[in-house]
Amino acid sequence: MAKGIAKRSEDYSRWYTDVIAAAKLADYSPIKGCMVIRPNGYALWERMQAALDKMFKETGHVNAYFPLFIPESFMKKEAEHVEGFAPECAVVTHGGGKKLEEPLIIRPTSETIIWSMYKKWIQSYRDLPILINQWANVVRWEMRTRLFLRTTEFLWQEGHTAHATAEEAEQETLKLLDVYTRFAKDYMAIPVIRGVKTEREKFAGALRTYCIEAMMQDKKALQAGTSHNLGQNFAKAFDVTFQDERGNLDFVYATSWGVSTRLIGAIIMSHGDDEGVIMPPKLAPIQVVIVPIWKSETEKNLILQRVEQLSIEWNGRFSFHVDEREGYRPGWKYNEWEQYGVPIRIEIGPKDLEQNHVILVRRDTQEKQSVEIGILTTTLEKTLDAIQMNLYKRSLKFREENSFYVDDYSEFKKQIEDPSGFFWLHWCGSPECENRLQEETKATIRCIPIDDNVCKEKGRCVICGGESNERVIVAKAY
């Protein structure tokens, strides 16, 4: 066990915060509920941003920036929206030394300010679609916060699109759900279940909310991204109409979708172990760390020289760092890079050089192997791929081992207590049963899955015994 990190199996919650501290990903700030994203955490976020931004642009989106402030009256224009967000708002009442005529809300999400602008920009079908994304900070006043997972201020991206037809809006909503799913799988190495939220759990102001749900290592669910079909709700609230090709006026159709720095929490909780974080190679700020081992200045120079030669062919293929620090023992360095989650460590000493090999250590399995220098570069590339794949498979296996089909309510109530998991239950679709479920078990319906055919079987609601057309996923959640 790494120094200062609680055992994951003994105190998951403390393990999580210990790991963040040890990896220097984030720190508590003096402002309640707000965190500081430290350089190690921000470097990860930058890589996540770069990958997502590329995917957004490849699907035709452009970035823009809208104001931080939203007039209070705007928030009230969409009834469900204000009801959902009002309790979480931070309010600016004074500016430039004077009391403001109308208080300003700090954006908890930007639908209202953006749709007030879309009203200016949209007149005709020629102005559609608008496919805009924004990278921004948002504020939601939270009582109980947790680093990355739930903080008063957080960083995210929010896409806001405008369309001429309901079909196009629905396609866009699903297209982005697909982008998020691929990002989770291919970059974060996290398997997710795609589904629709229940009416109760949908975004305030949406027609329909799609989501991706992931299982953390404590078997709880984490909502990792959402994509909303907003229908004409915001267009009606802000009176945004367009003239179609035949000259008819109609309200514009909308979507919005977002993921946040919460995903950093997902990575930590999906892959981390008792030694610290494990970065998926595709997002790791440093993919390979080289720890040279020397006893004399001569040895040091010799090794560093050799490492420099070797690393010439690494540029542009993967990111690496040579830990040349003086005054730290190799073991101390190993421990630090393990806490940081660097996927591969290379140890190289004078004897290794003589024998023309190095020691390669995989962060995910702790496996050590001796690698001949001649095949080092290709071995590194292959091993990075293998680690990426292994993290994904391991997470998928874990989820499968902790997913259960249960058809008896008292059986479910027993099982949902630790060790918990994902439960595929039949549900009649009524809010009453949904509420009762949560009150009695503290678990919620995470989503109505849309991919898995298995869940489409008919059955009886586990709560009331009423008819059910499909299974839904129930779990305790972050």
Place this chain on the structure above:
Amino acid sequence: MAKGIAKRSEDYSRWYTDVIAAAKLADYSPIKGCMVIRPNGYALWERMQAALDKMFKETGHVNAYFPLFIPESFMKKEAEHVEGFAPECAVVTHGGGKKLEEPLIIRPTSETIIWSMYKKWIQSYRDLPILINQWANVVRWEMRTRLFLRTTEFLWQEGHTAHATAEEAEQETLKLLDVYTRFAKDYMAIPVIRGVKTEREKFAGALRTYCIEAMMQDKKALQAGTSHNLGQNFAKAFDVTFQDERGNLDFVYATSWGVSTRLIGAIIMSHGDDEGVIMPPKLAPIQVVIVPIWKSETEKNLILQRVEQLSIEWNGRFSFHVDEREGYRPGWKYNEWEQYGVPIRIEIGPKDLEQNHVILVRRDTQEKQSVEIGILTTTLEKTLDAIQMNLYKRSLKFREENSFYVDDYSEFKKQIEDPSGFFWLHWCGSPECENRLQEETKATIRCIPIDDNVCKEKGRCVICGGESNERVIVAKAY
């Protein structure tokens, strides 16, 4: 003159806002003083960010993110700092439906929140230097705003570094001034004058503020970036000490430095003309636009096919866009791309194809030339370089033609009225003369230049006749 754009020579101020509207760079928002950065403007900002971020990282800096909120009490810890920023603060008084115990300021700049964290992170010389940059939004309540140049909320980067010695802090301050100078020259194609601000004009809380000053096409000055040596002021305010190698305690030395979306305004006002914006090629989101000209479907297909063949070798060399839109005349398209400032336009019709050439039009000079298709790619690359160079040279020439050495105060008072310019004046160094200068002429001392040896000559203060060791730059400014 492009439709809807005022003549630059007749109404510079209206020309500026017209050009921004025509190029769809930004729009006014419903919140007083806040703007929306539209996709065309944000794409430019993304390229500026990418170039600057690379330069910061090459000089050893890493990114992080600190909270948007600053407790009011923190702002008050550095006396000059609070005096400078208090009148511009936006204040959050309510959160989550309750009145806050302590009001929160929305960061106008982040020295105070960051130094409260540095206190946690710095104990020994081993923790130094800290070289952190942050990309963020900040809020300064402004009464008179202007798109990009002065808005209540704006985007910027702010570097905040911590050092063990005064010398190192000074070196860092100058290193970043150098980064900004190179960025202005090499990317924005804007020549700048490097200098030190007077005591009156320095950053609130700094020991010394360095700046880069540029001349706009209305001959006014624009402060394009600042780099502050903060000495031990913030370390003392937040009690941040470190133990040096000998075990002695000392306060840490600090710098901070920033540039903002104001630089977009600088690009518009340095290079734009009566047709619209002119993007410097190195920052242009689209560097080359191809406008195919067709009359029949057959012609269209033929041309688009040829363009696709040609463009295969363009990927990765420069960014381009093929304007395939139906229902717009070529002339209309030309006009739009001119307004957007795309550096090169390629016109290609059926006759051009037959003769195996295309028409290339430079945005900066409006020159048209026929280019043989065989040498098109290299011609495009060379022309992009030539445009970048020409924009810089043109701006430099303009500044030189409008810079004057004046040694007589009444002569200066006459000349500072339109057409104005940069005036190299002798100044005794007294705040009294500095104040009188501004009161009587509305011009300010922009900086005490640090590069030009010419200004180091001795002379007599143009206001009081006292001794002066060097000339300073006086101009009206944004």
